[in-house]
Amino acid sequence: MEPILEVRDLVKDYPGHRALSGISLSIPQGSFFSLLGPSGCGKTTTLRLVAGFEEPSSGEVRIKGEVVNHRKPYERNVSTVFQSYALFPHLTARGNVEFGLKRHGMSDIEKRVAEAITLVGLLGKEIRKPAQLSGGERQRVALARSLVLAPDVLLLDEPLAALDPKLRKQMRSELKAMQRRVGITFLLVTHDQEEALSMSDQLAVMNEGHVEQVGSPEDIYLRPRTKFVAGFLGAVNWIEGIGIRPESTRIGREAENHGAKSFPALVTDSVFLGDCFQVIVRMASGEEAVAQVHRSSPVFQRGESVHISWNPSDEISVA
Amino acid sequence: MKLRTWFVLPTWVWMAGLFAAPFAIILAYSFLTRGDYGGVEQPWTLENYQRLFDRLYLIILLRSFAMASVATVLCLILAFPVALFISQAPRRKNLYLQLVMLPFWTSFLVRTYAWLFLLRDTGLINTFLEKIGIIHSPLPLLYNSGAVLLGLVYGYLPFMVLPIYATLERLDPSLPEAAADLGARPWTTLFRVIVPLSRSGIIAGAVLVFIPCLGTYLTSDLLGGGRTVLVGNLVQSQFTTARDWPFGSAVSMLLMLLVTLLVWGFLRRESEQLS
Amino acid sequence: MKRWLAVYAVGFFAFLHLPLLTLAVFSFNSSRFTVWEHFSLEWYRAIFRDPELVEATWNSVIVAVAATVIATVVGTMCAYALWKKKSRLLTGTLYLSLVTPEIVTGISLLALFQWMFRWLHWHLGLYTVILAHVAFSIAYVVIVISARLRTLSPSLEEAALDLGANEWGAFFYVILPALGPGIIAAALLALTVSFDDYVITSMVAGVDSQTLPMVIYAMARRGASPVINAISALITVFFGILIVISEQVREA
Numbered sequence: 001m002e003p004i005l006e007v008r009d010l011v012k013d014y015p016g017h018r019a020l021s022g023i024s025l026s027i028p029q030g031s032f033f034s035l036l037g038p039s040g041c042g043k044t045t046t047l048r049l050v051a052g053f054e055e056p057s058s059g060e061v062r063i064k065g066e067v068v069n070h071r072k073p074y075e076r077n078v079s080t081v082f083q084s085y086a087l088f089p090h091l092t093a094r095g096n097v098e099f100g101l102k103r104h105g106m107s108d109i110e111k112r113v114a115e116a117i118t119l120v121g122l123l124g125k126e127i128r129k130p131a132q133l134s135g136g137e138r139q140r141v142a143l144a145r146s147l148v149l150a151p152d153v154l155l156l157d158e159p160l161a162a163l164d165p166k167l168r169k170q171m172r173s174e175l176k177a178m179q180r181r182v183g184i185t186f187l188l189v190t191h192d193q194e195e196a197l198s199m200s201d202q203l204a205v206m207n208e209g210h211v212e213q214v215g216s217p218e219d220i221y222l223r224p225r226t227k228f229v230a231g232f233l234g235a236v237n238w239i240e241g242i243g244i245r246p247e248s249t250r251i252g253r254e255a256e257n258h259g260a261k262s263f264p265a266l267v268t269d270s271v272f273l274g275d276c277f278q279v280i281v282r283m284a285s286g287e288e289a290v291a292q293v294h295r296s297s298p299v300f301q302r303g304e305s306v307h308i309s310w311n312p313s314d315e316i317s318v319a
Numbered sequence: 320m321k322l323r324t325w326f327v328l329p330t331w332v333w334m335a336g337l338f339a340a341p342f343a344i345i346l347a348y349s350f351l352t353r354g355d356y357g358g359v360e361q362p363w364t365l366e367n368y369q370r371l372f373d374r375l376y377l378i379i380l381l382r383s384f385a386m387a388s389v390a391t392v393l394c395l396i397l398a399f400p401v402a403l404f405i406s407q408a409p410r411r412k413n414l415y416l417q418l419v420m421l422p423f424w425t426s427f428l429v430r431t432y433a434w435l436f437l438l439r440d441t442g443l444i445n446t447f448l449e450k451i452g453i454i455h456s457p458l459p460l461l462y463n464s465g466a467v468l469l470g471l472v473y474g475y476l477p478f479m480v481l482p483i484y485a486t487l488e489r490l491d492p493s494l495p496e497a498a499a500d501l502g503a504r505p506w507t508t509l510f511r512v513i514v515p516l517s518r519s520g521i522i523a524g525a526v527l528v529f530i531p532c533l534g535t536y537l538t539s540d541l542l543g544g545g546r547t548v549l550v551g552n553l554v555q556s557q558f559t560t561a562r563d564w565p566f567g568s569a570v571s572m573l574l575m576l577l578v579t580l581l582v583w584g585f586l587r588r589e590s591e592q593l594s
Numbered sequence: 595m596k597r598w599l600a601v602y603a604v605g606f607f608a609f610l611h612l613p614l615l616t617l618a619v620f621s622f623n624s625s626r627f628t629v630w631e632h633f634s635l636e637w638y639r640a641i642f643r644d645p646e647l648v649e650a651t652w653n654s655v656i657v658a659v660a661a662t663v664i665a666t667v668v669g670t671m672c673a674y675a676l677w678k679k680k681s682r683l684l685t686g687t688l689y690l691s692l693v694t695p696e697i698v699t700g701i702s703l704l705a706l707f708q709w710m711f712r713w714l715h716w717h718l719g720l721y722t723v724i725l726a727h728v729a730f731s732i733a734y735v736v737i738v739i740s741a742r743l744r745t746l747s748p749s750l751e752e753a754a755l756d757l758g759a760n761e762w763g764a765f766f767y768v769i770l771p772a773l774g775p776g777i778i779a780a781a782l783l784a785l786t787v788s789f790d791d792y793v794i795t796s797m798v799a800g801v802d803s804q805t806l807p808m809v810i811y812a813m814a815r816r817g818a819s820p821v822i823n824a825i826s827a828l829i830t831v832f833f834g835i836l837i838v839i840s841e842q843v844r845e846a
Contacts, residue, residue: 053752073755074763080756086749090771099767100757145757322761327675327684329668330732334687337729341702344709397606404603407596415603417841422610425833426790428807429826432814433613436620436628436823443616446628476610505595534695536793541814551697558701558797568705571698582693 002065004029004185005050005078005153010059012045019045021209022059027153027187028202032179034188036196037206038232043189046206047155050187051080063152074103079146080155083162085138087130093117093141094126100149116148119178136167147182156188160195172198193233197221205229227318236316237289239263243316249291249308251279251300256309265289267304281308342575349568357562367569376553376570383550386464386539387532390471391479394528395521397472398479402520403513405480406487416484423477431470431541438466438542462544470538475531479524486520487513519592526585530578550574614830621823637824647809647825653720654806657795658788661727666781668728669735670773674765676736677743688733699730700797707798718800726798727791731784738783742776743769775843782840786833 005027012020020042027033035043048054050061052073060067068076079100087096097116101109117126120140130138139159146154159175160168176199179186190196196203197217204214205228213220213229224230227243236243255262265281268288277293279300289308293300300306349367354360370376405415422430437443440457448454460466494516498508514521536551545552550570557567624634641647676685691699703726710716750772754764770777792807799805806825813822 051752051756053755072760073752074758074760078756080753082749082753084747084749086747086753088750088753088768088772090774099754099759103758103763103767149757322765323675323678326671327681330672330675330684330688330736333668333729333732334684334691337703337706337725338687338691338699341699341706344705345698345702348705400599400602401606404599407599418607419610421834421837422614424786424837425614425830426807426826428790428792428810429617429829430614432810432822432826433617435814436617437613441627443620443628450629473610473613509595530693531695534697536695536697541811551695554697554701558704564705567701571701574695574698578693578695579690582689 001029003027004064005187006060006062006065007046007050008060008062010046010049010061011057012042012049012054013057019209020049020056023206023209023211025204025211025214027185029185030183031201032176032186032188032199034190034196034200034203035206036190036193036203036232038191040208041206042209043191043206044157047080047157047187047189050153051078051155052076077149077151078153078155079149079151080157081139081142081146081159083158085130085142085162087138087141087145089130092127092129093122093133093137093144096130096141097126097144097148100145104149112148116144119147119182120144121174135163136171139163139171143178147178147184151184153185153187156186158190159188160190160192168195175199197233205232207232222316224316225318230316230318235290239283239287239289240285241317243318244289244310244314245316246278246290246292248314249289249310251281251291251293251297251306251308253306255307260309260311262307262309265306265308267300267302267306269302270300281306283308345568345571348565349572351565353563353565357564359564367566368573370566371569371573379548379550379553380573382548383533386468386471386547386549387529387535390468390475390532391525391529393468393472394476394479395525398476398524399483399514399517399521402480402483402487403509405484406490416481419477419480427474428537430474431538434466434470434473434542435461438469461542462546464543464547466542467539467547467549470542471532471535474538475528478527478531482523482527483517483520486517486523490516519589522585522588526581530581534574534578614826617823618827618830621820621827623820626820637820638828640821641824641828644821646804647806647821650804650806650809653803654789657720657723657727657805658785660724661731661788662781662784664724665728665731665735665784666777669732669780669784670739670770670777672732673736673739673743674769676740688736691730692733696791696793697797699726700794703729703794704797718798718803720800720803722798722800723795723803723805726794727788730791730794731787734783734787735780738780739773739776742773746772778843779840782836786836789829789833 003026005025007023007025009022009024010020011018011022023042023046025046035046037043045054049056052068052071052075056069061069063076063078088099091099094113094117097113098109101112106112117123120143122137122140122144125133125137130141133141139162142159160171163171172195175186188196188199197220200217202214202216203220205212205220207228213225215223220229221233224233227238230236230243235246237246237249250256251267255264263283265283267279268282269280271278271280276295277297277299279291279293280288281291282288291308348359350363350365351359352362352364352366401419405412405419408415435442438460439445440459440461442461444460445454445457449457490513495508495512498512503511534551535549536555539547539549539552540555543552554567554570554574557563557570561567620628620630621637622633622635623630624636625631672684703722707716707718707722711718716722746769750768751764754768755761759767790807792811795805796808796811799808806829810822810825813819
């Protein structure tokens with residue numbers, strides 16, 4: 001099936017630096033796709049080029065196969081949920097949700113608005129103005145406002161960043177459920193790897209204006225192709241060029257056999273984190289490694305001689 | 320064409336037609352000659368500007384400068400304590416600010432006239448003093464430089480209070496506390512810590528007061544009775560009674576030059592401060 | 595020291611307000627001298643009996659309203675355009691128009707209008723006053739609206755475009771309503787500046803288009819009269835009401 005959104009060799013230059021160095025992505029219809037990367041990697045720039053707030057220096061943006069490079073934002077069937085939500089302060093929640101429908105001259109405004117407000121769970125609060133709503137409620141209005149237009153792609157610019165941590169976790173599952181329900185393609189931009197992993201069907205890891213890897217969350221996490229991707233998605237121990245994540249690393253008094261790799265090491269520190277121990281060891285080669293050890297295991301003292309072990313199948317090898 | 324281009328067009332037209340064009344005309348006039356019947360005609364000449372150096376006109380210029388300077392200093396001295404008071408007030412700050420701004424919002428003409436009412440021979444002050452027997456004939460309080468000065472200070476005082484207050488508000492409250500902690504008494508703290516730190520507000524206020532005072536016309540005409548001739552009065556007289564438009568234009572250009580230099584100097588200083 | 599400051603502050607506020615208050619008080623004095631006789635509304639009645647005053651007031655209102663409407667519309671559009679794209683030249687010109695001494699603005703406009711008179715047969719009249727008032731009011735409006743625009747998030751406009759409004763729609767349906775109170779504040783500022791202007795108006799008004807400040811000024815130069823006190827009191831109340839409205843709108 002044809003991807004609903006495609007960017008080909010997209011380049012964006014600003015005076016003084018190049019934000020995007022020719023990226024290509026293909027986003028399947030109905031998927032939850034994330035752009036993940038540190039600030040400055042170009043993910044927000046990509047989003048803005050898709051939305052139409054800026055034009056690419058070269059390359060193409062295609063929606064449903066059509067090149068839309070020169071189309072204004074109001075000529076594209078994509079809608080954006082801004083990081084600050086950008087709700088219109090002089091309108092009520094309902095007024096905000098109605099706005100796009102009115103500009104497009106659509107019919108059945110009342111019915112569609114009611115559906116959207118119910119979908120995001122704001123029934124009863126639609127007569128309030130943004131100033132009278134909480135952060136989470138404002139985000140729902142922003143979502144409803146965009147979804148009610150049934151866009152080809154919904155663009156989300158770090159939508160959970162402004163929420164407090166507890167609310168964030170709750171919204172993650174809600175967003176995911178919402179996407180499944182309406183079936184609209186979501187393109188989400190975030191720097192939080194937990195967010196990207198938990199919500200996405202597919203994600204693209206970006207760094208300094210290019211795409212490092214595209215794949216499913218498991219693919220990206222378990223089989224990263226570059227050191228950057230491995231390190232960005234979680235902690236990694238690099239031991240003689242091989243990568244092992246702390247949660248796959250075990251500490252024991254004895255060396256393990258049965259196919260596992262084991263090396264002698266010296267405990268340099270052991271930190272209690274509540275749900276686990278983080279044990280830091282130094283190996284004979286001088287390299288340091290961190291192991292995530294379950295709370296119930298014996299406590300290791302500084303200076304103890306131990307063995308660090310892992311399964312070869314958990315190894316990460318990168319280019 | 321972009322929307323913003325359409326939007327900015329009317330202002331361009333208005334500024335070009337009703338600000339820049341008149342200015343250009345005056346600039347041209349300043350190099351022309353007075354006609355026999357008061358018009359403006361050729362030849363082109365520098366005579367008008369040369370006339371500016373006549374003793375008579377230099378005195379007027381100096382007088383304007385002196386008046387504006389004294390008014391500014393007086394405003395500073397009078398305004399600073401109030402600005403300090405408001406910034407230190409625990410509550411009702413807004414009320415005090417309103418009280419300062421309220422007179423400013425009423426008619427400038429009315430406020431200037433109020434002093435005419437108070438200061439003239441049959442005005443309130445003289446009547447009151449005569450009634451309680453301190454004087455037997457009215458004091459000439461009006462139609463002199465003192466009255467003009469009073470009118471200027473009264474008129475532009477709020478312009479000095481606000482910028483100083485704004486700067487004091489942003490002052491880190493722990494700084495005067497630190498000074499006291501290190502042994503400074505209140506007056507020392509005031510003059511060695513608070514005043515120096517409010518320098519930018521003081522300068523802003525000074526500029527906001529000095530410039531209008533330099534070019535004042537209404538106050539000096541109404542309260543000075545035509546006896547206190549400042550630059551503004553000179554310009555007006557040249558364009559009305561004296562009917563010497565070219566010379567009046569030259570004086571205007573000089574005034575504009577002074578004002579522009581002051582503002583430019585001030586803005587330069589501001590941007591230097593920021594960088 | 596705090597006590598001294600408070601005492602000084604009281605004195606300061608008294609100095610600031612007493613002249614106006616005494617002016618108002620004596621507007622109710624039946625005698626035309628500054629010795630209190632008895633309460634009287636005579637001088638207020640005199641205002642309405644003076645056709646020159648009534649006509650001048652009417653002219654002031656016409657000029658102020660016309661100039662305010664034009665300046666507010668033009669100034670708001672200008673502030674918006676500058677918000678989208680800065681222009682140092684325009685901003686500099688607007689600021690220059692603010693610091694130019696009124697007498698210089700007045701005579702330069704007079705020169706322009708006289709020139710127009712010679713070549714295009716213009717005459718000085720109420721409309722030249724309105725043109726002049728708009729010219730010096732635009733800068734005030736731009737300043738107030740620009741300050742208000744700075745408080746708006748730029749994403750607001752992008753959101754409007756994103757949802758289907760074109761550039762004009764974004765301005766009309768989102769930015770303009772968001773500016774609401776600011777526009778009213780700017781308009782009230784332009785109104786007060788225009789209504790109170792004497793210097794510039796006196797230079798560009800026609801013989802039969804006198805405004806209230808011009809009449810007051812002429813009366814004041816002839817010799818103070820309690821009628822001026824009465825007018826002054828009325829003007830002060832009028833301006834006071836405008837300020838209160840402005841503050842209420844700002845709170846909203």
